[in-house]
Amino acid sequence: MEHPANPRLVGIDFGGTKMAIGVGDADGRLLVSERLPTHAEQGAEQALTRALEHARKLVDQTDGTLVAAGIASPGVVHDDGIELAPNVPGWEQLRLAEAVRAHLGVPSVRVANDLNAAAYAELRLGALRGVDPGLVVGLGTGVAAAVTVGGEVVSGHHGAAGEIAYGLTDRSFGSGAEPMLEMTFSGRALDELAQQLGLDGKAAAVCAAAERGGRARDELRRRVDELARHLVTCCLLLDPQRIVLVGSVASNDLVRRLLVDRLNQALPYRPDVVLSAFAQDAALLGALVMATETLPAAV
Secondary structure: OOOOEEEEEEEEEEOOEEEEEEEEEEOOEEEEEEEEEOHHOOOHHHHHHHHHHHHEEEEEEEOOOOEEEEEEEOOEEEEEEEEEOOOOHHHHHHHHHHHHHHHHHEEEEEEEEEHHHHHHHHHHOOOOOOOOOOEEEEOOEEEEEEEEEOOOOEEOOOOOOHHHHHHOOOOOOOOOOOOHHHHOOHHHHHHHHHHHOOOOOOOOHHHHHHHOOHHHHHHHHHHHHHHHHHHHHHHHHHHHOOEEEEOOOOOHHHHHHHHHHHHHHHHHHHHHHHEEEOOOOOHHEEEEEEEOEEEEEEE
16 A cells, blocks of 8 residues: 655644644654634634634645544534533534544544543653553633543543533532533633733733732632642542643642642642643644544554
């Protein structure tokens, strides 16, 4: 069988506010990448179309032949649609793998939840190599977790393992349709807190004000404590060797200090807690890893 010259992989990380598109070689090494705004208010179809058109342009720029694609998406991904992805109107109606195959003309496509994709990057390339079990916690626009056991990502019966955004935050029981923890602690929740505190800025402004103490620090500590309670339960169940934090909120030193302090106070066995070395690219790199795993060994 003749193999294509310069085989290329496409990786796309879809998010509620931005999309990261990258092209890699057959080993999954990132060659070129760019970011585009999602423009979520304009709906899902335009975001998907713009990302795929941009992916094709990047492949052409590298003088390669596209052989596989990996896609990281919010929510719980199925062949016939996506669940628990309310932030982009119409996203839940998309059939991502089918759309990618049709638009890019590539038969090998793998789609996964965005944090699970980040976990693949950590397992194969990052802080979870040789670590078992592991826990990846995403603190960005939203909040979520991914579990790794035996060198693989545990997706769960419905594909919803790690959807801690739906954890309860008080003594009442909700309908299961509202991401209650995410409403308390996430980038979006901190953006709203910034408005309540009259700060000029979003989540980063809350963290900066909290460094100076006062109400901002009290509010941030209360919200981190809520997250910590959920992660303590995760750790007691899983007993992870290491926790890897990813996302824009996780990159804040104060947030990490408060969270690690709470975990250390509560847990009988303390896991390592580290910040991902991939900055904002963990899910994109994981998408490329997933693409490599769809290829025949000889490609």
